[in-house]
Amino acid sequence: MGDKVVKFEPITHVIFDMDGLLLDTEKVYESIIKKIASKYGKEYTLEVRSELTGRTQVDSAKIAVEKMKLPITIDEYLEQYHPLCREFLQTPDLMPGAEKLVRHLAKHNIPIAIATSGNEWLSKIKTQNHVNLFSEFHHTVYGSSDPEVVNGKPAPDIYLICASRFPDNPSPDKVLVFEDAPNGVEGAYSAGMQVVMIPAPEVEEELKRHATLVLTTMEDFVPETFGLPPYDE
Known part of the structure; x- marks a missing residue:
């Protein structure tokens, strides 16, 4: 990665993946x-x-x-x-830092949504213990069961469709995506969005190349990096 200097652009909307990112599945x-x-x-x-x-x-x-x-x-x-x-998959835990960030963005009225490759019936099972948290999201796009998502990740379709379902249909360059999987990062990058990658430890460096920022855990995320309100404490 060497001398690569990454400039972070301010964003207005946030899209999250679900598996391995919000849920420990x-x-x-x-x-x-x-x-x-x-x-x-x-x-x-x-x-x-x-x-x-x-x-x-x-x-x-x-x-x-x-x-x-x-x-x-x-x-x-x-x-x-x-x-x-x-x-x-009845009772997965939340990933570290996930609840804190989602609650923070919701509190500050930052529009948030989910773009998951999973289908709706299984996602309902996985999130049944966290209904209160998942109700904070404006909408969810289920890649395996949404008829509009013709091509799954690593294609950009799901992210562009997810962004278009916000009431104000933001430009892709105003959207920040959180992903753990290289296929998801590739899709978000192809959609023209900035992407924070929180990969599994075994993911090779080469597969992180299109991430705007790579973190070990969501707990390491600093909201103001992308022009978002800072945490209260």
Whole structure:
């Protein structure tokens, strides 16, 4: 990254990813996919994981089946995947710093929304213990079940659609995105938005190249960096 100087532009709207960013779900997804893979004597590697993380369910299933050479169809994979998700994703914790930032932005009337590659029914299950917090968001776009989202992450579609659903339809350069997955970062970057990346520790440097800012945790975020109101304390 060397001498690269990044200039942060002031923003007016914020879009958040959900899995691995607001909710601590990635380890659960990993164990679910490992469980399916092991039935066929296959290994869920870091390489496959980095390819499918952040994508829609169908795209993820396609990559999982193809890359791990599973002897099943995409539909058969999803028939195993969905019940495991229902069972194990009932009570995920919030990621560090997530609640503080969301409450802060809502308090200061900064328009916020969610752009998740997941679908609506599973997202409702995952957020059932945090309904009060998730009600702070103006809207949510579900990449796996929204008919307008033709191409999932890493395409920019979901971010542009999410921004357009704010009442004042902000310009992409006025939107800040929070993401953990490289596929999500690529999509936000392609949409012309600034993006704060909070990656898993094992994500390679090369996959962080389009992030405007890379943080270890949301607790490290300084709102005024992007022209947002500072925290009260």
